[in-house]
Each structure stands twice: as structure tokens, then as C-alpha cells.
Amino acid sequence: MQPPDARPFLSIRGVSKRFGDVVALNDVSLDICEGEFFSLLGGSGCGKTTLLRVLTGLERPSTGKIFIDGQDMTSTPPHGRPVNMMFQSYALFPHMNVFSNVGFGLRQERIPKAELARRVEDALALVEMSDFARRKPHQLSGGQRQRVALARAVVKRPKLLLLDEPLAALDKKLRERTALELKDIQERVGITFVLVTHDQEEAMNLSTRIAVMRQGNLEQVGTPREVYEAPVSRFVANFIGSINLLECSSPSGKDEADHAYCETLDVHLRLPRLNGKDATDPTTRGPFLLGIRPEKMRLHRGRPEPPDADSIHGRIEQITYLGAQSTYHVRTASGKLLQVTLPMVDTANRDGFELEQSVWVTWSAASTVILPS
Ligand SMILES: Nc1ncnc2c1ncn2[C@@H]1O[C@H](COP(=O)(O)OP(=O)(O)OP(=O)(O)O)[C@@H](O)[C@H]1O
Ligand SMILES: [Mg+2]
Structure with missing residues (x-):
């Protein structure tokens, strides 16, 4: 639950995004608090990925503003934002082993070797993948690759982590287990998470709050209990359960x-x-x-x-x-x-x-x- 005095960490103000005739986001306003596990839920094409890309800076909004930690970041390029994104495809580098994949971003930031090694080891320990540091991605199972991608996303210690369907490739059992691990990791590292999912049960299990999206609009924002017990529309009522x-x-x-x-x-x-x-x-x-x-x-x-x-x-x-x-x-x-x-x-x-x-x-x-x- 969101404490009543919590200040918004991420503030999305009247953000719209058009691609030609397509309105991918329609005047979206939303506040997310520090340490929240926030989920975006909605059907295919409703604008979930576009919203994440606008938050990372990979996409410029057509109108509206993005504030992170009180600062206007609307025009800040991706590398200037305290934000990291885990893409659905994981996008691990196939020719690099697990250690190099996780350390890639730190190497680009020219972090000294000893510190880099320590931080990569910490991140791998967090996702229980320390024993796999020398393996290449093709030598891992889907779930293990997912955890490496997660280690790579948290190793740079972003204040905000965006996850686009991070569990979509996993079977149901592994998906449920990894989801719980994800929540556990989020609580331990204290990073604010924004998760995109198609899976309403997953959103209900993990989230402090959920936004149900439809055609570029936020149809309802609330705790899992609120959206389930008090849906505001036929769409939300049918979408959740x-x-x-x-x-x-x-x-x-x-x-x-x-x-x-x-x-x-x-x-x-x-x-x-x-x-x-x-x-x-x-x-x-x-x-x-x-x-x-x-x-x-x-x-x-x-x-x-x-x-x-x-x-x-x-x-x-x-x-x-x-x-x-x-x-x-x-x-x-x-x-x-x-x-x-x-x-x-x-x-x-x-x-x-x-x-x-x-x-x-x-x-x-x-x-x-x-x-x-
Ligand atoms: N670069 C682009 N150019 C044109 N249209 C785009 C572009 N990116 C997204 N769109 C359109 O914007 C809308 C929202 O797309 P988006 O990728 O945000 O959906 P989504 O909610 O992530 O869907 P999915 O669940 O299928 O991943 C869609 O109609 C999509 O076709
Ligand atoms: Mg998407």
C-alpha cells in the first residue's frame, strides 16, 4: 500500500504520443512513489511499451512532461536518466559470457576493474547465478537467461527499473517462482519497479498498484484489491478476472x-x-x-x-x-x-x-x- 504522505518519485504529466495517425498514449497522467512495484496491464497494442520507452527517453512524448525524483527529464537523453529497462527479449549478447553480459554497462561507464567485478558478483549472487558466470547465454535455460538479464538491469543501480514482460518466455511454474523472486529482489534492493505484463494474476500477486490501460488511456489505477473489487468499467471488470x-x-x-x-x-x-x-x-x-x-x-x-x-x-x-x-x-x-x-x-x-x-x-x-x- 502507498503511504499517504509518500511523495511521487515518478510523475507523468499529460503525456501523449502519436505515431502518424496512431495515438499510442492519450494524455496520460500518473504518479508513482519511491519503492512501489507498479504494474501496467492491458491488451496488445494499448500503449504499454510506448509508455516505458517514453520513461527511458528512447521515445519523446508528443506532448506532456516526465519528472523523475522532482526533476524535469522530458528532454534528458536515456543515459542521463536514473532509469534502466529490461526488454522482453532480454537482449543478452550471445558471444559474451554471463559475467561480461552483466558487467557490460559498467564497463562502458569505465568503472574500475575491481569495483566492476564486485558489483557484477553481487548482482549475480542476488539472482542466484554466481555459479554460471562463465557460461554463454545459449548454455542457459530460459529462466536462467531471464535472471541474467535481471542482474544486468539492477547492476547499474537505477532508481527506476522498467520491465517489459520480463517473464513472458517462461512456463507457468517457473514464471510463478521467478515472479516471487522478482518481488523479493525488489524489496531487497529498494528500486522502484514498473512492470508490463499481459498476465492479470501476475500483476495482482506482485503489485502495490496496477494501471489498467486501454487504447492509450489509463482506464483505472488502484491497488489490486481496488481494481478487482471496485472496477470502474465493464472493460476493467472483464479484464481482471x-x-x-x-x-x-x-x-x-x-x-x-x-x-x-x-x-x-x-x-x-x-x-x-x-x-x-x-x-x-x-x-x-x-x-x-x-x-x-x-x-x-x-x-x-x-x-x-x-x-x-x-x-x-x-x-x-x-x-x-x-x-x-x-x-x-x-x-x-x-x-x-x-x-x-x-x-x-x-x-x-x-x-x-x-x-x-x-x-x-x-x-x-x-x-x-x-x-x-
Ligand atoms: N514506432 C512506431 N511507429 C508506429 N506505430 C507504433 C510504433 N510503436 C508503436 N506503435 C503503435 O502504437 C500502439 C501502441 O504500441 P505498444 O508497443 O506501446 O503496445 P503494447 O501495449 O506494448 O502492446 P503489446 O502487448 O503487444 O506489446 C500500437 O498500435 C502500435 O502499433
Ligand atoms: Mg509491448
Whole structure:
């Protein structure tokens, strides 16, 4: 979490970047604090790499300014910025061994030999690659190459490290392990990290905060909990995890104040309590969406007793078994397919639900979220 008095270390002010007709970044403003592990998340082509390249100085913004540690760096060339970037391809030099790859940047800075050796050894120890110093990149596994690239990125002790999909080439298990190592390294060296990833789980696990990007815009910036529990749009809700979205119309005089008519299910549903009704409340402005995460729903054989929760009848049309949990796809009378995720507590599935079974789906209004339509 970000301490309330933390001062921004990196400040991006109204940055736009156009390539001809393409608007890769559209008036992006963002503050990142010292020591944060910040993730940029978004689909292909939404502007993630462009934003990193603007931060390194490899790309000049069309408009806007970049401040690092209080200094305007908008016109500063890459080598003048306290920033390093780890590219997705790792870009290790194939003809150099691990030691030379990691020490390359320091050699260019003409760091004395003894100090260079010490710093390279420290960096290799940090990523647990000390035993591989004499190997060439082609003699390493993908994960080991990734760690060498990381050592090369931290050895120059940048204040800000930008990582563009650093784990994309790894298989799932190695990816998860390396991600945890990455977080551990970040905590030990205290460098501010900005990570680009396609993988929402990775972003949720690692980050102090996440920015969800869409078409050159920051659609939402918040802690992993905020973007998951309180997505601001249909795009964010769908991008981070799964969600059931129900079309509703704004409460009319006939409705009780905390209920609304749900067109998707053809029933009246309870609404969550909002923090005071005001102009930003989407329920006062026509159609809106009620979102419910699949793991916040429950299944019952018989009709549950009112009045604690909303309930809707349906039939199980599909079951997706995922080991630790199962997702039940329940077709309601109105034709909507609801997703309900339940933890697998009983291996024998004695209490489990089966295909074609008639069930009641319930949820509490407090675990729903209201979104603009
Ligand atoms: N040098 C360039 N010239 C023209 N268009 C560019 C250039 N670099 C990027 N773009 C365009 O800008 C947009 C953003 O590209 P960017 O590389 O930042 O996307 P990204 O979010 O990193 O995508 P991915 O997840 O696929 O890596 C894309 O539409 C891309 O085609
Ligand atoms: Mg990219």
C-alpha cells in the first residue's frame, strides 16, 4: 500500500504520443512513489511499451512532461536518466559470457576493474547465478537467461527499473517462482519497479498498484484489491478476472429505493448500499450494470429462504473442473448463463452439483458492484 504522505518519485504529466495517425498514449497522467512495484496491464497494442520507452527517453512524448525524483527529464537523453529497462527479449549478447553480459554497462561507464567485478558478483549472487558466470547465454535455460538479464538491469543501480514482460518466455511454474523472486529482489534492493505484463494474476500477486490501460488511456489505477473489487468499467471488470454482468434500469417510483429491475434476469434485484447518492451514482442516470464475481455466488438444491440474499432459479448446463475449484454455468429462465465458482472441498464430490441439475443461485447485494452500462 502507498503511504499517504509518500511523495511521487515518478510523475507523468499529460503525456501523449502519436505515431502518424496512431495515438499510442492519450494524455496520460500518473504518479508513482519511491519503492512501489507498479504494474501496467492491458491488451496488445494499448500503449504499454510506448509508455516505458517514453520513461527511458528512447521515445519523446508528443506532448506532456516526465519528472523523475522532482526533476524535469522530458528532454534528458536515456543515459542521463536514473532509469534502466529490461526488454522482453532480454537482449543478452550471445558471444559474451554471463559475467561480461552483466558487467557490460559498467564497463562502458569505465568503472574500475575491481569495483566492476564486485558489483557484477553481487548482482549475480542476488539472482542466484554466481555459479554460471562463465557460461554463454545459449548454455542457459530460459529462466536462467531471464535472471541474467535481471542482474544486468539492477547492476547499474537505477532508481527506476522498467520491465517489459520480463517473464513472458517462461512456463507457468517457473514464471510463478521467478515472479516471487522478482518481488523479493525488489524489496531487497529498494528500486522502484514498473512492470508490463499481459498476465492479470501476475500483476495482482506482485503489485502495490496496477494501471489498467486501454487504447492509450489509463482506464483505472488502484491497488489490486481496488481494481478487482471496485472496477470502474465493464472493460476493467472483464479484464481482471471473471464477472457476471447484469443489465439493470434505474429505479423508478414503483421500485423500492434499494431495488432495480434487472432486464437480463427479468426480476427485481437488490442494489448494494452506495456511499451517498450523487451525480456519480450510475443508478440515477438510466441503464447500468450490476456485476457479481462468480466466487461470490452460491448454489442451493432448494429455494433458499428469503430475505438475506437475492436468488434466481436455473439449470446447470456445464461444469468446468479446475482442481481447487469448479465453475458451474447455470442457465436461467430468461436465457442468461451465470458463472458460479465453488471451492472443491470434497474430492468424492458427494455434496457436489451435477450437470442438468435444477439449482438456485444466490448472492448478497453487498458483494455486487455497480458499473456504467
Ligand atoms: N514506432 C512506431 N511507429 C508506429 N506505430 C507504433 C510504433 N510503436 C508503436 N506503435 C503503435 O502504437 C500502439 C501502441 O504500441 P505498444 O508497443 O506501446 O503496445 P503494447 O501495449 O506494448 O502492446 P503489446 O502487448 O503487444 O506489446 C500500437 O498500435 C502500435 O502499433
Ligand atoms: Mg509491448
